[in-house]
Amino acid sequence: MNKEPITLEGHERLKEEIHRLKTKERPRIIKAIAEARAHGDLKENAEYHAAREEQGLLEARIAELENTLALAQVIDHKALSNGHIAFGATVTLLDLQTSQQKKYQIVGKFESDIKAGKIPIASPIARALIGRKVGEEVSIQVPKGLQEFEVLKIEYL
Numbered sequence: 001m002n003k004e005p006i007t008l009e010g011h012e013r014l015k016e017e018i019h020r021l022k023t024k025e026r027p028r029i030i031k032a033i034a035e036a037r038a039h040g041d042l043k044e045n046a047e048y049h050a051a052r053e054e055q056g057l058l059e060a061r062i063a064e065l066e067n068t069l070a071l072a073q074v075i076d077h078k079a080l081s082n083g084h085i086a087f088g089a090t091v092t093l094l095d096l097q098t099s100q101q102k103k104y105q106i107v108g109k110f111e112s113d114i115k116a117g118k119i120p121i122a123s124p125i126a127r128a129l130i131g132r133k134v135g136e137e138v139s140i141q142v143p144k145g146l147q148e149f150e151v152l153k154i155e156y157l
Contacts, residue, residue: 003073010111029055092153
């Protein structure tokens with residue numbers, strides 16, 4: 001299987017979530033199952049069945065996160081800062097059609113969050129930005145048409 005890039009911060013967040021699920025959520029669900037089991041007949045015990053379903057979802061989430069960590073290749077993006085846009089860079093762009101500024105961080109697919117401005121490295125915007133410098137203009141074909149940007153700032157936070 002191919003390794004997927006991830007920032008150090010994204011890797012730490014995944015590890016923290018796994019730890020939280022295993023040390024807080026799992027014991028809570030086990031306790032809920034034990035309490036529901038104590039109520040008697042399990043065939044018609046809705047609390048028991050709900051807790052078992054929640055346990056199944058939790059275990060699936062833990063497995064998914066552990067698989068993600070196994071496929072992740074941590075890249076220290078702070079070491080990449082050379083004046084060009086690369087993985088992990090936080091880029092401030094000026095939309096040349098609307099004169100609005102937009103800020104994106106280029107991250108791996110496991111940590112992308114469009115609403116938070118974290119775009120995956122495989123996205124059309126990120127691919128067009130890689131290797132660019134401050135002051136360069138970039139034309140990017142996106143689903144809603146051609147967008148033109150100017151790179152205002154590159155940061156490695």
